[in-house]
Amino acid sequence: MENQEPSKRVTVCQGSCCRRQGAAAVLAAFKKLLLQDNITIASGCLGQCGNGPMILVEPEMIWYSRVHPDEVPAVVKRHLRGGQPIAAMLYAKFHPNYYLK
């Protein structure tokens, strides 16, 4: 059996604040769509309460805020598989001057 490292890790905050804003449905949407080359993990509070559901994509350290479950397919297709973060969804606090190349 092949033991391959995942290419990206998606952390979906499941702290109480983000869960009140729908983070459980966002986590479920990622788990449904992601293939074995990416992994999704649930975390406790990521320290950005009030902007959730918060998502962190590693290794590039890209943050998304206020993610809706309906937006998850676009993140998977364009960012995780296509390598292009979705500028309009980025968390402005950490990506204030992010422009797509």
Ligand code: FES
């Ligand atoms: S609960 Fe998600 S950032 Fe705090």
